[in-house]
Amino acid sequence: MKVIKTDIKDLLIIEPNVFGDYRGWFSETYNEKVFKDNGIDIIFKQDNHSYSKLKGVLRGLHFQNEPYAQSKLVRCTKGKIWDVAVDLRKSSPTYLKWIGIELTPENHKMFFIPQGFAHGFITLEDNSEVQYKVDNLYNSDTDRAIQYNDLDINVIWPSNEVILSEKDKKAPTLKDSDVNFK
């Protein structure tokens, strides 16, 4: 399992080892020791799985405020997504910087997004599925959304034709949101 640093501290790309043979392949998608050896000492508490029917479904930009902030280990197990993480840590030198990555079952790539980040993805194919581990339970009181096309963050999404939830259609701008990450 390779852990690759990005230009944003603590935001990592994980490339698991894939052992192929005539039956198919095997891969570890989480390994506590590898994470600890790379300075990620967390306990995941919940696994999530979402299915999006159509290309262009955009879920985000979402986060849970303190004290229920979540780290996420994200992978795409069907279809294709463009996965985005935004640094919302006000004291971070990369505050409001974002990184996007294409995740597919074929590239096996995973995105480790630490607490203090907003997360979102857009599907690039119909029938896409995303599975991700989080290190804090869902907490609806601290669950927050920021407009996916917020001008202060300015994420470049691969498409402007998006399918949003009612919640995301009404998401506030960053300026109007109550992010409480230090």
Ligand SMILES: Cc1cn([C@H]2C[C@H](O)[C@@H](COP(=O)(O)OP(=O)(O)O[C@H]3O[C@H](C)C(=O)[C@H](O)[C@H]3O)O2)c(=O)[nH]c1=O
């Ligand atoms: C996130 C979550 C949701 N729910 C319930 C609440 C709603 O009744 C329903 C759909 O939730 P929502 O529309 O917030 O789902 P997404 O739009 O996929 O939200 C997720 O999308 C982005 C990409 C994320 O990283 C977050 O995990 C999460 O915000 O599932 C739960 O019961 N538990 C949960 O952990």
